[in-house]
Every structure is written in C-alpha cells, then in structure tokens.
Amino acid sequence: MSEPAVRASSPGSGMTPERPSGARAHRPSLHSLGLPPGKLARLKRLLYTHGPGGGTLLVLPIDQGLEHGPVDFFANPASLDPRYQYELARDGRFSAIALHIGLAEKYFHEYAGEVPLILKLNGKTGIPSDAQAFSALTGTVEDAVRLGADAVGYTVYVGSPAQDRDFHQLREVRAEADRFGMPLIVWAYPRGEAVAKKGGRESLYAIDYAARVALELGADVVKVNYPVASEKDAESPAPYNALHLGPEEAFRKVVESAGRALVLVSGGEKVSDAELLAKVRASMHAGATGIIFGRNMWQRPRDEALRLTRELHAIFREYAQPP
C-alpha cells in the first residue's frame, strides 16, 4: 500500500483539546485517486489554486434559503442578499461557494473567476414531512459545466425509505460527472425512522455508515456531520453500541470509512469561536480535507466572519500537503 498508514486511531480524551491527540492523519494524495483529467484539473483548482490551498477546502454553502427558508437570514439581515455570501467567499478567500442553480445563474457572473462555484444539484424545503426524505434535482451536471462550476454537490439521505430513488438519481448524476470530468461532492446525511431507532442521525453508527455509502457510490468528496455521542448510541448495532470513542476518535473513524473520498466537515448551527476552531483543528488533524460552514460564517457580521476566516486559513496552513 503506497499511502502512509497513519490513520490509526489513538486513545482520546472524550473532549476536543487545543492540540488534538493522536498522530496527524494524512489525506489521500490527489494522484492516488485514479481521477480522470477533468476531475483532477478542477479539484486542483479548488484544493491548490483558490482558497487556503495546500490540498484543503474551505467551502461556503448558501442553500439554506431552500432547505430552511429565509428564516436563517434574520440573525444577519444583510445575509438575505446572496451577494453577501458571494462577497464573503471572495474576500475571505474561500475555496468555493456552494449553491443552487438560481443563485448561480443570477449572481455568479459578477464573481466568476474570483471565487469557484460548486453547483448544488438537489434539494428540498423543510416544510413537509421528512419521513420519506428525498431531494429532487434542481440542476444538472450539464448546468454546472455551462456555468463554469468546478464541482457539483448532491445530497443523499442514507437510511431513508426512499433510498432506491435516491441511489438511482445519484447514479445518474455520478455518471454525468464522470462523463464531464466534474468532481462530485456528496452531502451524506443519515435520515429516516430506521436511523432514529439505531442511535439517531448524529450517532457514529449512522455517520460512519453514511461516509462509507458515499465512497461506495462514487463520491470524490463527502460532506459529513461531526458525530455526537449520546445515550441513544446504546441502540446502535454492535459494536457501535459499546465503542465509547471520544469525538476526535469518532471522527477519525469516519474519515477512515470514507477511504479515498475526501472529507468535508459541516458546521451545523452557529457555535462560539473557540468551539468552532477546536472542531476545525481536530477535524484536520483526523484527516479531514476541509470544512463547509454556512450559518457559522454568514450569520456573523462581515468583519467578524472575515476575521474568523483568517484564523481558519492559519489552521489550514498547518495541514497543507502536496498534491
């Protein structure tokens, strides 16, 4: 095996300290991934040319207007205008901005060349029941090519009763992405009644499974949530119900399950700066390629967000790695 065998777990403290414990995990080399030239060219643009570089990814998502509605923009009214996020992504030197077709077609032309675009290809509103969670396509890989995007994003609900339709749709997207050399980023979210009964969507069991599903189905990059230990873990299948890993160890496990799919950590709801930075450092140390923080970024005033971004750049520099 030619990749460094450094992803081994190490005993964790159960907390996320200033300095993450365990050995630093190296990310897969881009050249080991067997990528076709188009994917390689576009991923290099995201990982090395734009944003913090050094093989890391700092992504600003703005699909919450669809997933949650304008409710998320009240915390920072300026953020209702998509130009706020575009300018934050540009001025904060993000690796890319991720959004749906409408925000791409109407706004990206002003920022083209200044911030790379990840076209999010499917979504839904949060209004009706989530029992059969499934996100229909809002755009296509061909749209992404036409718009000059450097990657596409797809949400798969792992565990949903609608998984057959989801896999079918994802396969079509994956095939088009292969055809056009477009990197595929999979938002891998555990969802559904069966997940709830096995520890819940934040459990290591569910997130670990979701990461592997993304790898198996052809993701180049997988976006996962950070697993959260809880009493409900006791309902997870063995041996998860008895693992009791610390958060960093648990996340390192997820990164290993993702294999050669690069891992993005999602932010979730807004938290304090200290918590955020500790989580980022722990993630990078455990082998993550980067982060995708939305509300934790654009719900802050612009200056505060830019300051935080500079701190993230500093952390990312520590984890730079050649291609």
Add this chain to the structure above:
Amino acid sequence: MSEPAVRASSPGSGMTPERPSGARAHRPSLHSLGLPPGKLARLKRLLYTHGPGGGTLLVLPIDQGLEHGPVDFFANPASLDPRYQYELARDGRFSAIALHIGLAEKYFHEYAGEVPLILKLNGKTGIPSDAQAFSALTGTVEDAVRLGADAVGYTVYVGSPAQDRDFHQLREVRAEADRFGMPLIVWAYPRGEAVAKKGGRESLYAIDYAARVALELGADVVKVNYPVASEKDAESPAPYNALHLGPEEAFRKVVESAGRALVLVSGGEKVSDAELLAKVRASMHAGATGIIFGRNMWQRPRDEALRLTRELHAIFREYAQPP
C-alpha cells in the same frame, strides 16, 4: 455591490395608506441579472416595449377556466369567451396575457403582435383533493417557442408532499427555458397540510419562503400573493411568529427574499377599486415589478376594466426605471 441598497425595511403602519411609507425600493436592473440574450430580448419586450413599459409588468391571466372551472365567468358572462380577455389585454395595453396551450393555439393567432403571450405550462382542476397538490404540464417551452410566446409560466406548490415531483418537473422546464432563452415566471404558492400548520398559505412565513424557493430554483420572475397577517401567524416558526409587520413591510420583506427574481403580485378575488389601487401602489413602492390581476380585471365590465387599467398605467409610470 452595484445595485442600490435601498430595499431596507422601514416601520409600517399596519395599513396600506394612499402614499406608501418607507423609501421607494428599486427593482434589479435587467442588465445585472446575467441573462442570456434570448431571455433579455424577450423580457425587454415585456418590460419596455409592450404594456406600461418602464420596466413594469401588467399581466392578464386567464387560466381560471382550468383551475376553477367556468364558475368564475358568471360574474361577467362575456368573459367566458377568451376573446374578451385577449381584447381587454390588447385594448388595455397589458404587458402580456397568460394562458394555457388551448387558449393559445385557438385564439392567439388573431392577436399575435398586438399583445405578448405568456404560455402557462402546468395546471390542474380544483375538483379533487389538494392534499398532494401538484400541477402536471399542459404545454412545453418548445410549444411556447413555436407559438411566439415571450415567457412561460410554471406553478410550484411550496410545501406540498409532492415537492419532489414538482422540483423535478420545474427543473426540466427551467433547463428548456435556459436552452431556448425563454423567461421563466414561477407562480410560487404555499400549499399542503404542513403549511396549514405553520401559519397557513397566506402567512408571511409561507409566502416569504415561497419567494425564496422560486429564486433558488431559477425563476426570472416570481408571482406571489400579498401576505395577510392573521392570528395563525403565531404558529409560524420563529421569528415569524413574533414579527408583526404591516402589510407593506411584509411585502417588502418578500421582495427582498426574491432577490434578483422580479416580483409580480397576484390579485386573488375581486376587491374594490380603492383597495386594489392602494395595494398596487404599495407593491410597486416596495419593489414589485408589476401585477398579475385576473378576476379583478375581467370580472368587471369592459369599460370599467379599461378605466381601471388606465389608473394602473398611471401608477406604473411613477415607478418607471431604465433597463
């Protein structure tokens, strides 16, 4: 940001006065929208060449025969004949008439060149249950091209359990509209049990969300209802449940959520002239691009409708804006 930052909210009175309160909101410049040439050419025809011009839209819809049945025509029996609406649109100098394939194929040829056509692409009858609200296609973008239409209309039911089929269908329409340079007008209607439980389909929460969904999914223009405050708003998610905005402020919020999708206000059931004109003025002041009034127009006798139209033209002239 190059567009004027004038869409800021201002304290409202809770009523719609003769002179709307707050600063006048400017509409997005056509040239800021990144539109392909075909969309630009057609939108200019609608916004500047026909109708009141100056970047405004005065649209006459006649799809009620499908949505409600002939029942809507009893108030003005002459309106049962589609020529009544065509002639009203022509003689009242509307920007366009909006209708389904059958009324386009059988009648538009007599009015071609005199009144622009918006081909409505999907619809349903009001007879069966609305629980899984979804409007199937009745025509295609290609039909619109063949008939010489200047835009297409699509109804999306935001919040319906059938949203996945709706998004899928809308995406196909949107992609065809992009391919042919055909402007896409989205009728964004909150609908379904979950909406009813969160304040209802007329709540600011629901209409604000619907406007944003249209923007995210690629609408060039979005048609929304004017939000109506009610006691049920208390069931909307925070912070909507505690906003207590006046109607004009509420509508201004919706226009902001729509971003670079131009906003059309729909009329709903017939109201008095004074109410109607006040609503129009408030809408234009808050940043609307125009109105789409059906029953409020063609349920009136022709002379009365034409007189009202002249008053609308006068208001629209006040809100003219270069492209």
Add this chain to the structure above:
Amino acid sequence: MSEPAVRASSPGSGMTPERPSGARAHRPSLHSLGLPPGKLARLKRLLYTHGPGGGTLLVLPIDQGLEHGPVDFFANPASLDPRYQYELARDGRFSAIALHIGLAEKYFHEYAGEVPLILKLNGKTGIPSDAQAFSALTGTVEDAVRLGADAVGYTVYVGSPAQDRDFHQLREVRAEADRFGMPLIVWAYPRGEAVAKKGGRESLYAIDYAARVALELGADVVKVNYPVASEKDAESPAPYNALHLGPEEAFRKVVESAGRALVLVSGGEKVSDAELLAKVRASMHAGATGIIFGRNMWQRPRDEALRLTRELHAIFREYAQPP
C-alpha cells in the same frame, strides 16, 4: 370579435321540444381556429368531404368491447363482429368510425377510403375500481398517421385523483398531434369521488367544467355527455346549485364553455327514436358540431340503424354551415 355573437342563452322550457327554443347557435368557422395545415386538411375531410358534410360530424364509436366488454353486443349479436360497425359506418355515410388500434389494424384496410378513421388512443376495462380513473395509451398519434387516420381520440377523466398523470399523458398526445397535424378529439368525462360530491358526473357543473378543461388543454373537438338535471345539483358549487336551466339551455352553456373546440354529443345508453332525434336537433341548434352515437346505432338491426341515420342526415343538412 369576428365570430357571430349568437351563442346567447334563452329561457328554456325544461323539456326538449320538436323545435328547439332560442336562436340557432353558429359553430366556430374552421378558418377562425388557427389550425395548422394538416389539422385543417383532415378536419375538412371529416366535416365536409365524408359523412353528412356541411361542417357536421356523425361519428360511430366502437370501443365498448374494451370499455364494457362483449356484454354490449348481446342486444344485437351481429354487432360482435367489427365488420358490422365498419359497414354501418360506410353504408350510413358516417363522417368517421372511432376505435382502438386492434380493430384498426385488423379491419380498417378493407374499408380504407370508404370511411375515415378516428384512432382512439387510450382506454381501460370496466372491471377494476374506477376510484383513480385513468386510461392508459393503447396507441399513438404515430400509429394514427401510419394507418391513415384523420383524427385521434383521447379520454380525460376530469376530477379524477389521477388527473396529473392524465394531463401529462394528454399533453404528450397533444404535442404529437400538433407535430403531425392530426386533429385531437377529447372525450371529456367527469369522474371521481369529488365529482360525485359536487352534483355527480351528469351535472351541468361537471360537464361544463369538463368542456372547458378540454378547450384549455388543446382539444380541437370535445366529446361531452348531455347534462342531466337532478336533485344532486344542489350540491354543485354556486351558482350552479341555483341555475335550474332547461336541458337545451344547459347544453348551450356547455357549448359556450367549449369555446373554439367543436362539440360532439355522446349518446349513452339506447333510447327511443323520438328522444334521440329531439336530442340531436336540440344539440345542433345549441351549437354542437355533431354526435357520436354507438350503442344507439349498432345495437339496432342494420336496416333500422340505416333508417335512423338517414333521419340524422336530414337534421344535419338543416345545420350545414360553410367552412
């Protein structure tokens, strides 16, 4: 408006007299319909070259073997053989015979050039539940072109919970019919639980709505049943619940709702000659283009049917009209 404004209603007696009351309604001129050349050529063949001519339609349908089964043929055993209907259509100088692909492919070649063909494109058996009434395609417009048909027929169930699939399928048929210049005849049938609750499938409310739906969706000709007043009309939406029109007036209303879609009256179960002829005369007087009588024709012995046909020709001559 260039068409005569003669479709006005007139007070009716509540019965169908020898001489229909009210002014004679003129049918839309073929040249006012904006038809493409192929549709015009084929419709002229049906309306002027074959059958009674003068712009009228006398259609013999034989799809009951699919819709009801062979049960309908017991009244006249000879009618079980499709040649019976073909020869009746030929010898009685019908405008066309309407049937499904199987009866077209296996028998039409013997009568080609002698009687025009309307290929019925969808159908179902009467065996399973009608709750989600929907008729799948049995043939295509391309089949009709290949077989030398002069029109196609499509059944839409207005009010069925399956209306979205129905509209989708009808749109595809309509688009193909436009593409090949093939006239589209829509069998517009109210159906479903919601219809039953609003006065039923024979109510003016339901049939009036169905006629309009056919117009809106692109029918060139619409086949409707004659509305039947009943106590259940009280459950129809206002103002239908209080209209109390006589049968001829009610039918005239339906013809008006159909606009520029020509109207065919269907026969339903077999009735007496006097009733039949009175109904035909009243229909033609109210603006119908013709009739489509199946069981009322081929359940009679051949001589009786031919004699009746001659009487229909005589009535139709009274209502001849130039193209």
Add this chain to the structure above:
Amino acid sequence: MSEPAVRASSPGSGMTPERPSGARAHRPSLHSLGLPPGKLARLKRLLYTHGPGGGTLLVLPIDQGLEHGPVDFFANPASLDPRYQYELARDGRFSAIALHIGLAEKYFHEYAGEVPLILKLNGKTGIPSDAQAFSALTGTVEDAVRLGADAVGYTVYVGSPAQDRDFHQLREVRAEADRFGMPLIVWAYPRGEAVAKKGGRESLYAIDYAARVALELGADVVKVNYPVASEKDAESPAPYNALHLGPEEAFRKVVESAGRALVLVSGGEKVSDAELLAKVRASMHAGATGIIFGRNMWQRPRDEALRLTRELHAIFREYAQPP
C-alpha cells in the same frame, strides 16, 4: 363481408362429445388480416411451414420455471433440463416453443432452424401477492429479432388494478412488434379482486372479455383458457349470469369475441388423454387455431408425450385450411 359467416353458435349438450356439435367454424384467412409483410412471413412459417401446418398452431410453452418455480418439474424430473422441452418440440414437430430470454439465449442455438421460437417477453414469479397482478418485461421485441424468433408473447392481466401499467407496457411491445413485423401473441388472463367478484377468472364473462381486450389492443394471436361453468357465474354481469352455455358453445363465443385474433387454447393442469383430445377437437371445431400445452406435454414421459403429439397432429390435419 368476405369471410364465411360460419361462427354461429348452436345448441350444445353441456358436455364435450367425441364429435363436436354445431357447424365447424372456419378460422380467419391470413390474407384477410391486413398484416404487414414481416408478420405475414413469420406467421406463415409458424402456421404452414413448421408443426402440423394447415394454418394450425401447436405450441410448447416452458415458462413455468419462472411462473411457478421448479416445482412443476418434479412430475417428470427430466423436464427440469430445458433441453427436454426443446427436443420434445423438435421431435414432436411442434409449431414453436415459447420461453423467456434466458432459455432462449442459452439453449436455442442448438435447435435453431429445427423448431421456431416464440420469445415470451414478460413474466413474474408466483411468490408474492397477486392482488396487483402485473408482469414486467424480461425481454424485448428487439431481443426476439436478434435471436431469430418468429413471434413474441405478452401476458396481460385483464381486470387487474394495475391495468394502466399493463396497457402502457403492452402498447410499447405492440408498437415494436409492428415496427419489426413480429407477430404478437397475447396471453389474456382475467385476474384480480374485481374479477373474482364477477364470476371468477374461469368464467365465460371474464374469458370472453379478456379475448376481446386482446383483439382491441392489437394481438395477432390470443391465448385463452377454456371457460369453466360454475355456480359463481350467477355473479357475472347480465346476460352472462343467465346464459348457461355448454363448454363448446361457451368457447365458440370466446372465439367470436376474439375476432381476427387467432385463438390458442391453453392447457392448464395435466388431465387424462381422453379429456385432452376431446377438448382439442372441440376447440378446433369451434374455430381455435391451435393449442399451447405445457404441463400436459412435458410432465409426461417423452414417449407418451410424442404419442399424444401424433394424435394431435391427426386432429389438426382435419382442421387444415389454406392461408
């Protein structure tokens, strides 16, 4: 009418005697069917070149392994190997063997040119509930062309709640069969709860309806079961509930309902030789084109099956007819 009018019913005894009662019914002439050249060429191969000839069909089906599972092969273990049926069809000079794609691709090459192939295009297992009976495609008309088959077989479940999907699928098969000149044999089986309530799947009502459906939908040949009178016939719609026809008369009725679709009688479970031969003779006398016997053939030892086949050939010779 150019075909002999000899299909008239005659009083029957209620039993199936050595010599069938009533006049011998002639089958439709191949040249009266309006078939395209490809269908004509292939049907002549089946009806005149191979098998008993003289316009008759002796078909050996072997799809029971899919429909019932290997359970049917225990009666004659040698029959588990598909070569048993292929060799029986070849050595017994059957008109054709009917089977699914797998048995065609893996075995037919050894017998090509010796026994014609009917490719069965859809099927299902007998394991799950039959309530929504529907057989998905296992092969296509194009497969049949590629393999050198002379006809295709399709099972339609008349009366099933899934009839819309069934009709849709059958239409696609029928259209492809028309395109490639491939004869279409329809297995027309009554099925479903509604059928059970109207006399059951073996009732004359149900089988008569099924035969007509096959004709209407474009079958060139229809395979039906022999109707079986029972007390449940009283639940059939009038006039079936009061017909009381003998078996031969009942079958003659079905043949008439099938019109110009040639009729194949299916065998069902294994019965005695005498019963079988009497049924065959009665069927041929009543106008059947042939039989399709599976278990009644290959559940017998080879010598016994071949002897029986010779007797069938003898009967078929009596009913030979020019093309």
Add this chain to the structure above:
Amino acid sequence: MSEPAVRASSPGSGMTPERPSGARAHRPSLHSLGLPPGKLARLKRLLYTHGPGGGTLLVLPIDQGLEHGPVDFFANPASLDPRYQYELARDGRFSAIALHIGLAEKYFHEYAGEVPLILKLNGKTGIPSDAQAFSALTGTVEDAVRLGADAVGYTVYVGSPAQDRDFHQLREVRAEADRFGMPLIVWAYPRGEAVAKKGGRESLYAIDYAARVALELGADVVKVNYPVASEKDAESPAPYNALHLGPEEAFRKVVESAGRALVLVSGGEKVSDAELLAKVRASMHAGATGIIFGRNMWQRPRDEALRLTRELHAIFREYAQPP
C-alpha cells in the same frame, strides 16, 4: 443432448462428509452456452486465465460496506481499507474481486491487470425496512466496460413485492450486457413476506426457485446461498415440504435448476475452516463453478486468509475441467 447427464441426485447422509457422496457433477461446457464472443472472451479470462483456473471461479466480494455498513470491518480493522481486499484478491490469486463503482473508480487502477474486476451494479443499505426489498442501480454496464471489468453483478430479490421493478431493471442491465458482451452474474436472493411464509429465504424451495429465475432472466452465472434445512420447510409448497434432502443433495438440486447458468456459492457469515472447506468441496462436487466468499475471507488476518485460499486452490484443481 450433448452435455454429460451426470447431474443425477443420489441419496445423501444429511451431513457434509470429507468426501462428498454421489457422482461428481460436471459443469456445462463454456462452448455449449451459445455465448457471444465478448462474453466468451471475458468469461474465459475469469475461468481459465486468472484465479485457480480450470473453469472455476474464486471471487472476493467487497460490497458489505454498502449492504451492512462499516460494522463488518471491526472483526479485522485492516479490512476497512479497500486496498486490503484488493491485495488479498491479488496475492491470493482470486479469479476476480466484486465491488461497487466507488471502490472501482478510486482503487482499481492500482490493481488493473493483476486482478479482474466484477462491477456490482446495484445495492442498498441495510437500514430501512426490507419489506419491499429492491436494490437500485449504482453503476451501469457501460461503467463496467469503461473500467475494464470482466463481468457485472446484479442482485435480484426473488419473491419481493417489488419484483416488477426488479425484473424491469434487470432486463435493462441484461440487454446492455448482451450489447457489450459483458458476462452477467446474478445474485439471486429470496426475500419478502411471502417467502417467509413458505419456508423462509434459506429453504430449498426458495433457493431452488431463485436459481431458476436467474436462469430464465438471462444470468450467465448465478450466485446462491447454500440451502439450510429446517422445520420451516414444512410450510414450503409440495413436494418441497416432504423432500428431506441432505445438504449436498439439496444443493445439487439447485445446481440442476440453474441449468446452463454457472453457479457460485456464497459464504455468508464467518464459519470454521473445516466447515468452510467441506462446504466448498461438496459444492464443487455437486456442480458448482466456484465460490464467492467475503467475510469468510477478509475478516481473517491476511496470512490466515492466504493460507485458506491455498487450500481452496487445491480443491478447485481437483474439479478442473476444459472449456
């Protein structure tokens, strides 16, 4: 019949002894299968060029990460990295490795030419209910061609209520496999409530049926589980409920039902070496072409797995057979 008729059953002991009882069953000759050149070339590569050769197949599957999640990798943590399985397949001289698109695209390039690839084309997670078991496509035959795979794998759930969708999907895969000359390996798994009621998914009834279904639907190779006798067999349809075959006899029956589809035995959960080797020997003796063992291989430490593999090679050599 040109193949040796040696698959006859023989009385078994009810156990799996060191030396299997009964005559050794020969496998179908590759040249008897009527395969197109592409399938023949690829199958020869799998059966004779790579792996143990002599017409046998030793396949290493690694799709458990999708089907079960990472839970299966805890027994041997090294196995979480797909390179572990690739290297085991290469160093243990397996005939092929079987996995999904993601593991193929990201890892196969390092092992191309060293170990053949079977691209598994459909799958699902084990999270939601299995009641309507159905595996959606994750890849296509075209993907397999592009990646240089030598076969494709497809899972069909025999007995699932979703069998119609499954058959439909399998047919499309089968047709593509025919088109590209790609061997088709069918994972034939009994599943669903109806199976549970007829003896269960491990019963001879169910597995025997599944094997035949694979043959009928066009499998070149069928993967089955080894049937397990139990008290529930009494609920199987006759005569299965009274067969009482020993395990080797039962398996021999399944091989016979599979006809000219080559048979792979799957491993299931990890068992002892002695049990495993006895099962392999019995399977090969009964006519199996090979085995597909996953957890029984890669849940062992590498050295132990390689040692076991050498023993399998030795057994396979005993059952070598010319093409």
